Amino acid sequence: MEFSDLLINWYLKNKRDLPWRKINDPYRIWISEIILQQTRVAQGLDYYNNFIAHFPDVRSLAEADESEVLKCWQGLGYYSRARNLHFSAKTILEKHGGIFPQNHAEVRALKGVGDYTAAAICSFAYGLPYAAVDGNAYRVLSRVFEMDTPIDSAKGKSEFFALAQELLDKKRSALFNQAMMDLGAVVCTPVAPECVHCPMQDVCLALAHGRVGELPVKSKKVATRDRYFYYFFIETGGYIYLHKRESDDIWKGLYELPLVETPCPMEADVLLDFAQNTLFGKNFPSPQVDKIHSAVTHVLSHLRIHATLIEARAAFLGDASSEYIKVLKSDFDNYPISRLTEILLTQR
Numbered sequence: 001m002e003f004s005d006l007l008i009n010w011y012l013k014n015k016r017d018l019p020w021r022k023i024n025d026p027y028r029i030w031i032s033e034i035i036l037q038q039t040r041v042a043q044g045l046d047y048y049n050n051f052i053a054h055f056p057d058v059r060s061l062a063e064a065d066e067s068e069v070l071k072c073w074q075g076l077g078y079y080s081r082a083r084n085l086h087f088s089a090k091t092i093l094e095k096h097g098g099i100f101p102q103n104h105a106e107v108r109a110l111k112g113v114g115d116y117t118a119a120a121i122c123s124f125a126y127g128l129p130y131a132a133v134d135g136n137a138y139r140v141l142s143r144v145f146e147m148d149t150p151i152d153s154a155k156g157k158s159e160f161f162a163l164a165q166e167l168l169d170k171k172r173s174a175l176f177n178q179a180m181m182d183l184g185a186v187v188c189t190p191v192a193p194e195c196v197h198c199p200m201q202d203v204c205l206a207l208a209h210g211r212v213g214e215l216p217v218k219s220k221k222v223a224t225r226d227r228y229f230y231y232f233f234i235e236t237g238g239y240i241y242l243h244k245r246e247s248d249d250i251w252k253g254l255y256e257l258p259l260v261e262t263p264c265p266m267e268a269d270v271l272l273d274f275a276q277n278t279l280f281g282k283n284f285p286s287p288q289v290d291k292i293h294s295a296v297t298h299v300l301s302h303l304r305i306h307a308t309l310i311e312a313r314a315a316f317l318g319d320a321s322s323e324y325i326k327v328l329k330s331d332f333d334n335y336p337i338s339r340l341t342e343i344l345l346t347q348r
């Protein structure tokens with residue numbers, strides 16, 4: 001039996017019951033695919049349902065305020081993906097009259113839509129013959145065909161994509177792509193794959209040659225950088241101060257407490273001197289520090305952030321053009337914040 005028949009036959013008996021598989025609305029498929037790029041299905045389901053409840057179609061997303069979109073994304077991370085969804089919804093409204101594009105080139109041209117997502121949308125929504133190669137597909141293919149080309153190299157990407165496209169059942173592209181994802185997610189997992197329950201066990205070269213644990217191959221190790229964040233929870237008469245991150249750094253568009261970033265860890269007295277020159281001198285007079293919490297280490301894909309929450313009292317010196325906004329504590333939940341800020345605030 002051919003690879004695609006083995007795969008699809010297995011899938012038809014074992015498929016996961018996911019809400020976006022029962023629809024062919026390209027908008028909802030797009031949202032689900034972007035959410036699933038950064039989270040597991042169990043957690044992604046809640047985000048998907050909440051996002052669709054807030055923005056049921058392209059127009060509602062395009063016309064939303066960016067803060068509303070980020071609020072729905074809060075906790076998922078990779079906020080640029082939410083900003084790209086928002087941007088592309090506006091593009092669909094302006095360039096395509098609010099109708100989701102129906103050919104591969106136009107779908108692929110949307111901001112934030114790469115080869116994988118374009119293929120997933122086009123096959124699931126329209127049955128177009130494009131193989132969607134995600135991490136699951138790389139893993140399954142590298143093992144079944146014992147491919148050693150690094151999956152994070154340009155050569156690897158083009159080899160794996162060409163192979164997937166060749167194997168694709170062109171008349172059943174949606175089933176093929178969904179089956180590949182499920183096999184990689186449920187059976188051919190990164191650690192301890194269940195080869196005894198796998199439909200590929202008779203044809204899998206890595207299994208035959210005892211090389212399952214070696215594949216897939218990756219070439220690069222991503223360097224991790226340390227950053228040191230000191231957040232000041234400054235309270236004045238029921239109000240706190242927030243700052244919107246605007247630069248092209250992590251968490252663009254999210255709100256956070258007044259922040260002092262230092263090049264290395266600092267003791268409290270040195271830190272307050274440092275902060276005097278950056279935060280306090282300009283916007284707040286010398287604060288009264290009430291409490292310095294223990295540092296929390298928060299790991300992102302390429303960063304290790306060492307963050308400390310400091311509770312303080314100080315009057316605000318800034319004017320209307322200040323980068324800080326004064327917010328009623330009771331309104332704080334309306335602002336999109338990073339997972340790190342959420343974690344820090346639970347220390348209070």
Ligand code: SF4
Nearest residue numbers: 188193195198201204
């Ligand atoms: S036999 Fe094992 S290694 Fe090969 S595809 Fe199946 S689960 Fe993966």
